[in-house]
Amino acid sequence: MVSDTKIAIIGAGISGLLACKHLIEKGFRPVVFESRSCVGGVWAHQTVESTKLQTPKTYYQFSDFAWPPYVKTNFPDHNQVWQYIYAYSLHFDLIPTIKFNHKVESIDYSLPLDDEKICGWDEWGGNGGPFSVDGKWKMVVQHTLYPFEAPKVFEVDFVILCNGNYCDFPNVPQFPIGKGPEVFDGVAIHSMDYATMTTSNAVEFIKGKRVTVVGFQKSAIDIAVEVAKTNGVQHPCTMVFKTVHWTVPEHLNELNFRNLKRFSELMIHKPHEGFFLWFLAILLYPMVTSSSLVISSNSYHELS
Structure with missing residues (x-):
């Protein structure tokens, strides 16, 4: 019907x-x-x-x-x-x-x-x-x-x-007047702008240039890898970030993800849960906030 x-x-x-x-x-x-x-x-x-x-x-x-x-x-x-x-x-x-x-x-x-x-x-x-x-x-x-x-x-x-978390609007930090990309002697773009380039255009854009990637999340690492492959040791890529995050190889990532997923379930209240699980979720709840802060941090890329 x-x-x-x-x-x-x-x-x-x-x-x-x-x-x-x-x-x-x-x-x-x-x-x-x-x-x-x-x-x-x-x-x-x-x-x-x-x-x-x-x-x-x-x-x-x-x-x-x-x-x-x-x-x-x-x-x-x-x-x-x-x-x-x-x-x-x-x-x-x-x-x-x-x-x-x-x-x-x-x-x-x-x-x-x-x-x-x-x-x-x-x-x-x-x-x-x-x-x-x-x-x-x-x-x-x-x-x-x-x-x-x-x-x-x-x-x-x-x-x-269902337009997503990003919705074509890059999260660019607010800079004081006279201290933003306009005074940078080069080109400053967001990772979202870089991702919209074709492969050949992206290679030409970064080839032979000194590139600084600001951030250490997934998009920042992906772009830094591409820059390193394109420019090699002649023009090394520099990464600038506030918080260090451990990265693990692929063969360990699956095991880590499975364990973290199971552990994160303990932070969420569930229907008809017993007193122990209820109390444990209260104790672990601050970790939910800290994890969200790490995930939501954005990357901003400066290319000279």
């Missing part, structure tokens, strides 16, 4: 594809708006050539769609990851639901009620359910290949945001 409820999904990355697939199974006919020309999110556009999956593939797969047998390595490269995601969208016939090159410019909730009544709602939507019986979501969508055309307005009952 197909539901007449209109649902829009923003983003055709992993989360958007999963949401779309499960909605179809529930009898809905969702529409996915993707600002670019293919599925995959950051795996399609924001990875450098040397990027690999940093968790074992058995921990990074769809529960209903296994990795193909020809992918032998435990840490596939970014091309293999994207091909896997694309194969998932083909297998479950999700492509027809996606409007590629459609960027959502704004979302507004249109409700034929006054503000006083809305403020009196005790539950979201006024009824406790996901769909309001009174209002609609109005989405202004622009076709990215035809930017001079007037944007279209779509009216739906529910919107699912």
